[in-house]
Amino acid sequence: MIDFRSDTVTQPTEQMLDFMLRAKVGDDVFHDDPTTLELERFGAEMFGKEAALFCASGTMSNQIAIKVHTRPGDEMICHENAHVYRYEGGGMAFNSGVSPKLVNNPSGKIEATDIADLINPDDPHYPQTVLVSLEDTANRAGGIYYDIHEVERIYHVCKQNGLMLHVDGARIFNALTETGVDPAVYGQFADSISICLSKGLGAPAGTLLIGNQEFIRQAIRVRKVFGGGMRQTGYYAAAGIYALQNNILRLKEDHLKAVRIGKVLSKLPWVNTVLPVQTNIILAEIDPGYTVENAINTLQKHGIACLAFGKTRIRLVTHLGITDEDVEYVENLKI
Ligand SMILES: *Cc1c(COP(=O)(O)O)cnc(C)c1O
Numbered sequence: 339m340i341d342f343r344s345d346t347v348t349q350p351t352e353q354m355l356d357f358m359l360r361a362k363v364g365d366d367v368f369h370d371d372p373t374t375l376e377l378e379r380f381g382a383e384m385f386g387k388e389a390a391l392f393c394a395s396g397t398m399s400n401q402i403a404i405k406v407h408t409r410p411g412d413e414m415i416c417h418e419n420a421h422v423y424r425y426e427g428g429g430m431a432f433n434s435g436v437s438p439k440l441v442n443n444p445s446g447k448i449e450a451t452d453i454a455d456l457i458n459p460d461d462p463h464y465p466q467t468v469l470v471s472l473e474d475t476a477n478r479a480g481g482i483y484y485d486i487h488e489v490e491r492i493y494h495v496c497k498q499n500g501l502m503l504h505v506d507g508a509r510i511f512n513a514l515t516e517t518g519v520d521p522a523v524y525g526q527f528a529d530s531i532s533i534c535l536s537k538g539l540g541a542p543a544g545t546l547l548i549g550n551q552e553f554i555r556q557a558i559r560v561r562k563v564f565g566g567g568m569r570q571t572g573y574y575a576a577a578g579i580y581a582l583q584n585n586i587l588r589l590k591e592d593h594l595k596a597v598r599i600g601k602v603l604s605k606l607p608w609v610n611t612v613l614p615v616q617t618n619i620i621l622a623e624i625d626p627g628y629t630v631e632n633a634i635n636t637l638q639k640h641g642i643a644c645l646a647f648g649k650t651r652i653r654l655v656t657h658l659g660i661t662d663e664d665v666e667y668v669e670n671l672k673i
Contacts, residue, residue: 340664342599342644345509345537345592345618345657350577354540357580363572366392367562373572377579381546384582385531386522389554391547392575394566396421396508399532399547401429402564404469406556407502407530410435413465415456417441417448419478421506422471433564437465446479448472450491457499470496473506474513478647481596481619481655483513486524493527503527508534508545512617515589529553538589538618539581540658544574585658592618592656595665599654602668608633620654621647640671 341347350358364370374392382390393399400422408414414430416423418440422430430436441452448470458464472492475481489505496503505528507513514521525531530549535541547557561567593616600615600622608628613621624633630646637644637652647653 339638339641339643340667341659342620342642342654342656344645345655348536348538348540348657348659350540350542351658353584354577354580358573358576361572361576363570365569366571367567367569371570371572371575373579374575377575377582378546380579380582381533382548384521385525385548387525387531387548388551389549391554391557391561392571392578393532393545393547393561394543394568395536396506396532396534396545397426397429398561398564398566399545400471400504400506401426401433402547402557402560402566403504403530403532403549404430404436404471405434405560405564406553407469407504408434408436409468411465412436412468413439413458414469414471415439415441415448415453415467415501416471417443417446417473417476419446419476420471420473421477421508422473424478436469439467446476446482447484447488448492449488450495453492453495453501454499457501467499467501469502469504471504471506473508475509475617475619477509477619480613480615480621481509481512481617482614483516483616486517486519486527489524489527502529504529505531507531509537509617511586512538512589512593515586515593516617535578535581538592538657539578539585541577541581542574544571544578546578588658589618592658592660595656595660595662596620596654598665599656599668602671603654606673608636618656620656621651622654623651626650636673640673642668 361373378390604612610623
């Protein structure tokens with residue numbers, strides 16, 4: 339089975355495992371795990387920020403960021419398709435007592451001009467709007483990325499109105515691969531950034547939450563309260579260091595493979611359209627007469643695993659476990 343379900347299914351390579359085994363570790367709750375501290379320094383420097391914090395998952399680092407940036411009763415602006423709104427179990431309400439103000443821009447991304455209208459006036463009837471969260475790349479929009487100038491405009495609208503900007507950068511390196519923007523430039527236009535080490539970068543688990551010193555000081559406290567203070571995290575952190583040092587440049591290969599898979603899908607009689615492929619995510623709109631279930635079963639019979647993505651779409655994702663031979667196999671299938 340060729341596994342296109344997600345870029346989270348990547349297995350650590352032998353070199354990564356070797357690097358993990360040789361990691362020097364300590365107790366990270368006592369702040370003396372040298373490898374975790376090294377990963378945090380490395381990630382913060384990449385994005386031109388003061389500090390970073392190793393977290394268990396992308397959900398945890400997003401939720402910590404929301405908790406630090408808000409108080410109960412506050413409101414946060416995000417896209418209606420955002421992971422923080424759809425796929426984190428209602429965490430913004432559960433953990434932080436925050437309600438969402440949703441952007442429904444059909445592009446699947448937030449634009450600076452969307453935000454101004456959504457900020458509540460300073461009137462006790464309304465929740466206080468304090469935070470904007472944007473997702474780059476935008477998963478449900480098919481892995482599309484933000485133009486850095488738009489991020490800059492969004493950041494300026496936030497600052498003009500006293501709002502914080504969080505970037506859910508689970509796949510930010512897929513975005514940066516295509517735009518060519520330096521992470522340190524991107525970092526200037528965000529108050530906090532969450533990056534996943536466990537997706538396209540191939541580490542078994544972990545994320546980095548990146549921001550200034552004071553933000554991270556508070557984030558450490560919230561991580562502890564959320565039960566995310568872990569001990570010998572250096573083994574995982576080593577995988578993260580290996581991923582950041584070795585697996586960013588190769589993301590371009592995943593994007594080229596995704597374009598090829600998209601072409602194959604677009605020729606199938608029961609696929610209505612394939613959304614434009616910008617990075618490593620392929621979304622195909624299935625003919626309603628055929629159904630998503632049939633599409634998944636047919637692909638499965640041909641050795642291809644993928645996911646349903648809503649009632650009319652399937653999602654395929656390329657990653658470092660997908661080889662050239664796998665893509666050739668798909669191109670030569672008679673479906
Ligand atoms: C995967 C993902 C996350 C984090 O997911 P975890 O499974 O909790 O690591 C956050 N945001 C986006 C956009 C994602 O795709």
